[in-house]
Amino acid sequence: MHAFDVLGDPVRRRILELLAGGEQPAGAVAARVGDEFGISQPAVSQHLRVLREHGFVTVRPEGARRLYAVAPEPLREIDAWLDGFRRFWAPKLDALGTELARGRRARRLASDPDTGRTPSA
Template identity: 75%
Template structure:
């Protein structure tokens, strides 16, 4: 099975996201995924088996529990496969980063006039006579 077949499934992607935070028991993973996706425990077990057999996750017994961990080598292989396509989106991401940095810089350079504007508005309102219709 190709890495994109594995990563294409939202349940498996979510399991990998959870494993990215560190080792987690099958029971904990199951509780989260069952709640979020409304699938059964056997379905979660099937997804974990696919991740394990495809090399994206490892499992070790700890008493009666099974502890899953992320196996980064498969993710690195998937990342290497994506390298051939980065040239299409990387310039756009770089340009976005530049624009975001410019916006942050512009906000830092513009003095905060909010307080002064609020104070002058309040003073103007106090000085103006009430208009009667």
């Protein structure tokens, strides 16, 4: 199964989003995702299993609990694949950053009378 096939499922993407915040017990993930998607704990467990089998998450036993965390390597592979497409959006994001900085500067200059600007005459 290709990485995009694994991440094509919205439940699995949501699980990764939750785990991106840090390691979590399977029960907490199942409760949150189950509530959000209206699926059972066994269904969430199946999604966790798919993520684990394809290397997207790791699991660590702690007593009776299973703690899940994001495994970064498959995400690096996706990032590397996306490299070939960054040229489509990187210049636009750079331009957006420039415009945001200009807007912040203009607001700062407009609100601070002691900016050192010389009045135009």
